[in-house]
Amino acid sequence: MNKEMFNRRQLLVPMMAGLLILSGCSKDDNGPDEGLLPVPNPDTRTFRDGEYSARGVYGGAPSYITVDVELRDGIIMDVEVTPMPENNATSRDFQERFAAAVPAVVEGKHISEVRVGKLAGSSGTNVGFNNAIDQIKDQAAED
Amino acid sequence: MPENNLKNEYKFEAIGTGWSIDTKDPLTDVVKSRLHKRIELFDKTYSRFRRDSLVASIASSTYGGQFTFPDDSLPLFDLYDMLHKLTDGRVDPLIGAELKLLGYDSQYSLQTDPSAAYFNPDKQVLDWTSDINRQESIITTDRPLTIDVGAAGKGYLVDIISEILIDESITDYIVDGSGDIRNAGDSDIIIGLEHPTNREMVIGTVLLKNQAICASATNRRKWGNGLHHVLDGRTGHPVQDVIATWAIAETALLADGLATALFFVSAEKLKEQFHFSSVMVFSDMRVEVTDNFDGTLFTK
Numbered sequence: 490m491n492k493e494m495f496n497r498r499q500l501l502v503p504m505m506a507g508l509l510i511l512s513g514c515s516k517d518d519n520g521p522d523e524g525l526l527p528v529p530n531p532d533t534r535t536f537r538d539g540e541y542s543a544r545g546v547y548g549g550a551p552s553y554i555t556v557d558v559e560l561r562d563g564i565i566m567d568v569e570v571t572p573m574p575e576n577n578a579t580s581r582d583f584q585e586r587f588a589a590a591v592p593a594v595v596e597g598k599h600i601s602e603v604r605v606g607k608l609a610g611s612s613g614t615n616v617g618f619n620n621a622i623d624q625i626k627d628q629a630a631e632d
Numbered sequence: 633m634p635e636n637n638l639k640n641e642y643k644f645e646a647i648g649t650g651w652s653i654d655t656k657d658p659l660t661d662v663v664k665s666r667l668h669k670r671i672e673l674f675d676k677t678y679s680r681f682r683r684d685s686l687v688a689s690i691a692s693s694t695y696g697g698q699f700t701f702p703d704d705s706l707p708l709f710d711l712y713d714m715l716h717k718l719t720d721g722r723v724d725p726l727i728g729a730e731l732k733l734l735g736y737d738s739q740y741s742l743q744t745d746p747s748a749a750y751f752n753p754d755k756q757v758l759d760w761t762s763d764i765n766r767q768e769s770i771i772t773t774d775r776p777l778t779i780d781v782g783a784a785g786k787g788y789l790v791d792i793i794s795e796i797l798i799d800e801s802i803t804d805y806i807v808d809g810s811g812d813i814r815n816a817g818d819s820d821i822i823i824g825l826e827h828p829t830n831r832e833m834v835i836g837t838v839l840l841k842n843q844a845i846c847a848s849a850t851n852r853r854k855w856g857n858g859l860h861h862v863l864d865g866r867t868g869h870p871v872q873d874v875i876a877t878w879a880i881a882e883t884a885l886l887a888d889g890l891a892t893a894l895f896f897v898s899a900e901k902l903k904e905q906f907h908f909s910s911v912m913v914f915s916d917m918r919v920e921v922t923d924n925f926d927g928t929l930f931t932k
Binding site: 603 | 636806808813822823825826827828830831832833834835837845846847848849852853878913917918919929931
């Protein structure tokens with residue numbers, strides 16, 4: 490675990506900047522809490538690959554969230570946010586919403602790799618619509 | 633590829649798309665005939681793609697009039713009222729006019745008309761609660777109005793078909809109206825959630841048992857720049873940020889209506905009124921699921 494790295498907000502900024510609904514998730518010991526904003530002088534050092542965990546402290550209580558990150562070639566490969574286990578209701582609500590807001594991005598698996606009985610999607614399609622598209626394609630091809 | 637014992641698949645085309653009814657024993661001709669008659673009645677009421685439908689006559693009556701829908705319209709219109717309210721008017725059957733102007737008309741011309749609200753920000757788009765009068769199944773209009781029930785109609789037909797099967801003592805079935813699926817009985821089925829942009833892929837799976845699932849996506853029916861068939865009822869604009877939704881509920885009517893509503897409001901909002909689970913995919917492939925979603929998602 491390398492907590493020092495996470496006192497530098499620069500690392501978290503690229504992944505988190507567009508996603509946060511909380512401000513001031515992690516506090517920099519050296520300065521006032523500015524929330525997570527793009528920093529004017531980004532850190533240009535290289536970072537060692539590995540898994541890191543950091544605790545972001547915020548608010549007057551104080552409350553905290555735990556952020557686990559996997560770093561590879563200087564790029565954040567995975568982010569997991571865990572809310573504080575016990576807290577006052579309001580803060581926990583915000584934390585849970587924040588945890589939900591960190592995006593899960595879906596990717597596809599080929600249907601041959603997955604056991605599926607039926608498909609639910611809208612490619613089932615509309616015959617009339619598809620015919621119209623085909624006609625337009627034909628016309629476009631002739632021009 | 634049934635893995636359950638519903639080995640008989642009856643496939644046919646209805647309301648412009650392909651259907652499959654899976655049962656243990658083959659359907660008799662009597663049952664098939666009953667189903668097709670009922671489907672025809674449904675189509676003749678609600679289709680805006682045929683000139684002899686009730687919806688078509690409402691769309692073409694210059695001075696409006698009073699139109700009586702069959703009793704089956706009540707659950708459908710009641711759901712629309714609720715969804716209209718929950719989405720602040722973004723789900724609206726009167727969106728039909730704007731769909732036509734963007735090209736999704738009865739001829740599938742796919743040609744846009746410059747008077748569409750999409751091109752005219754100041755244009756007043758029609759509203760289901762103020763531009764049409766409904767008393768139960770009687771609709772009164774004062775000018776041509778195009779009612780489009782695409783948001784929940786197919787799901788409703790899945791339920792209607794399911795009810796006929798039950799009435800015919802067929803208690804184990806899967807009714808699949810091309811991605812709007814309802815299951816009943818001892819069987820269950822694994823449903824693949826089709827990838828919004830690649831039909832050979834799935835983004836997850838869910839086990840369906842005694843429930844309905846409806847899927848909605850914008851990437852399949854699109855034509856031209858940003859144009860597709862899921863329009864915001866308040867602005868006439870094709871939705872851009874959400875690209876696919878799935879809702880699982882007790883009935884396909886509800887699942888279909890909710891799958892549409894999810895393009896406009898969050899699941900939390902809809903949970904104020906309805907019991908369901910859902911998955912939503914955004915244009916950047918981010919996914920949002922309800923806590924009670926019972927399936928698997930393939931996330932990075």
